[in-house]
Each structure stands twice: as structure tokens, then as C-alpha cells.
Amino acid sequence: MDSDTTEALVAAGIVRVRGTGRHARHVLRDVGLTVRRGEFAALMGPSGSGKSTLLNCLAGLDRPDSGTVRIGGTCLTNLDEAGRTAFRRENLGFVFQDYGLFPNLTVAENIELPARAAGSPVDPAWRQALLARTGVREWTDRRPGTLSGGQQQRVAIARALLTRPRVVIADEPTGALDTVTSAQVLRLLRGMVDEFGQTVIMVTHDPVAAATADTVHFLAGGTIVETVAGATARTLALRLSDPVDAA
Numbered sequence: 285m286d287s288d289t290t291e292a293l294v295a296a297g298i299v300r301v302r303g304t305g306r307h308a309r310h311v312l313r314d315v316g317l318t319v320r321r322g323e324f325a326a327l328m329g330p331s332g333s334g335k336s337t338l339l340n341c342l343a344g345l346d347r348p349d350s351g352t353v354r355i356g357g358t359c360l361t362n363l364d365e366a367g368r369t370a371f372r373r374e375n376l377g378f379v380f381q382d383y384g385l386f387p388n389l390t391v392a393e394n395i396e397l398p399a400r401a402a403g404s405p406v407d408p409a410w411r412q413a414l415l416a417r418t419g420v421r422e423w424t425d426r427r428p429g430t431l432s433g434g435q436q437q438r439v440a441i442a443r444a445l446l447t448r449p450r451v452v453i454a455d456e457p458t459g460a461l462d463t464v465t466s467a468q469v470l471r472l473l474r475g476m477v478d479e480f481g482q483t484v485i486m487v488t489h490d491p492v493a494a495a496t497a498d499t500v501h502f503l504a505g506g507t508i509v510e511t512v513a514g515a516t517a518r519t520l521a522l523r524l525s526d527p528v529d530a531a
């Protein structure tokens with residue numbers, strides 16, 4: 285597969301058109317993006333710039349009208365819907381703003397669900413280490429509704445990592461959390477990258493969250509207009525307020 289490459293994901297020439305005829309709009313225009321293995325990448329940009337559409341194309345949740353997305357040895361854009369679903373289950377982990385946990389399942393059942401759906405065996409030692417590192421070990425028999433938002437997001441992160449996915453896709457993972465809880469969740473995501481070599485791609489509006497990433501890609505008008513590495517929250521906030529971005 286991709287054991288001899290340093291790239292976790294390579295997207296090239298991504299175009300996504302919404303609507304038809306005279307209502308057709310290019311939501312993504314020739315987007316190219318490379319994320320290295322073990323890299324934490326963030327996508328930022330004004331509302332409507334195409335962040336979610338791009339993330340969905342990268343994750344195989346949506347199919348671009350043209351262009352390619354390669355993850356490991358697989359060209360996702362060549363797969364049909366069933367193939368993309370199977371690929372996602374086996375290769376990707378997801379963290380959402382609203383946690384996406386099933387209320388009637390226990391924390392342990394929620395965490396194990398993607399692995400079961402993929403038919404992937406779970407390494408018990410990894411499961412134990414992950415439950416300890418994410419801090420969810422004491423809650424495994426509880427229902428998500430009895431946990432705080434930050435606790436639920438920790439469960440979601442444990443769930444995303446249990447199958448040791450090639451890439452974790454995080455869509456506004458701190459969007460519903462207060463500042464202190466956000467910082468804890470971001471530290472945890474950062475820890476997953478630094479300690480376990482996890483690759484993460486995150487969409488966020490928050491410069492503080494984006495500053496946790498190694499690389500930040502700015503979108504405007506459906507294309508990546510700038511990529512910065514090692515930026516601070518302050519420089520990212522200033523960059524976001526740049527009127528050039530509003531184009």
C-alpha cells in the first residue's frame with residue numbers, strides 16, 4: 285500500500301459544481317492538497333468558501349466532478365459509492381461537531397461500532413491504551429447523554445482512532461465547546477498526532493484550533509489561496525480578517 289510513501293492523502297485538480305444549467309456554480313475550483321503521514325492539517329476560510337465540500341470530497345462522502353483523491357494506494361475518486369463506504373470504514377475515522385454518538389448505546393459500544401461495521405479485529409492492547417489516553421476508561425458503561433460535551437468528544441476521538449485509520453477527518457470538532465474544553469480536546473488531538481503518528485485533517489473557524497495544526501490551508505472562493513505552517517492563533521486571526529479573503 286503506501287508504506288513507502290510519506291503522503292497520507294494527495295488531492296489534485298478537485299472541481300465540484302453545484303446546481304445545473306445557468307444555476308451551476310463552481311464550489312471548488314482546481315483544488316490541490318497534500319497531507320503527509322503524521323501531519324495535522326487544518327482548513328480555514330470564510331463561510332461558503334468550500335471547506336465542508338472539500339472535506340467531504342477528501343473523505344469520499346462526496347464525489348468531485350473532476351480531480352483525484354488518493355489515500356494510501358487507493359484512488360477514492362475511482363470508487364463507486366459502495367466502494368467509498370467500504371473504504372471509509374476501513375481507512376478513515378470521523379470526528380464531528382455534534383459528536384455523532386448513538387444515545388442508546390454505551391460509550392464502549394459507540395467506540396467499537398466502526399470497527400464492527402468494518403469487520404476489523406480490535407487489538408485489545410491498543411483499545412486499552414486508547415481508552416486510557418483519551419480519558420474515557422471510567423465511562424465505558426455510561427450512555428453519551430450522561431456525559432458533558434467535552435467528554436462526548438473524547439469518546440468520539442477514541443472511536444475515530446480505534447481502527448487505527450489512515451486519516452482522521454474532523455469537522456469543527458470544537459465548534460460546540462467552550463474555550464477551556466476546546467483547549468483540552470485540541471490537546472488530545474495534538475497528542476494523537478505527536479504520540480501515535482496519526483494524520484488529522486480538520487475544518488475549523490477558530491484560529492486557536494487551527495494554530496494547533498502543523499499546516500493551515502486557507503480557502504477563498506473555492507480554492508486554496510494560501511498555506512501556512514506553524515502559525516500562531518493571532519496571525520491566523522489576522523489572516524482571516526484580511527479582506528482579500530472575502531473575494
Ligand SMILES: Nc1ncnc2c1ncn2[C@@H]1O[C@H](COP(=O)(O)OP(=O)(O)OP(=O)(O)O)[C@@H](O)[C@H]1O
Nearest residue numbers: 302303311329330331332333334335336337338489
Ligand atoms: N448541497 C448543496 N447544494 C447546492 N449548493 C451547495 C450545497 N452544499 C454547499 N453548497 C454551496 O457550496 C458553497 C460552499 O459550501 P461549504 O459548505 O463547502 O462552505 P464552508 O466553507 O464549509 O461554509 P461554512 O463555513 O459556512 O460551513 C456555498 O456557497 C454553499 O451554498
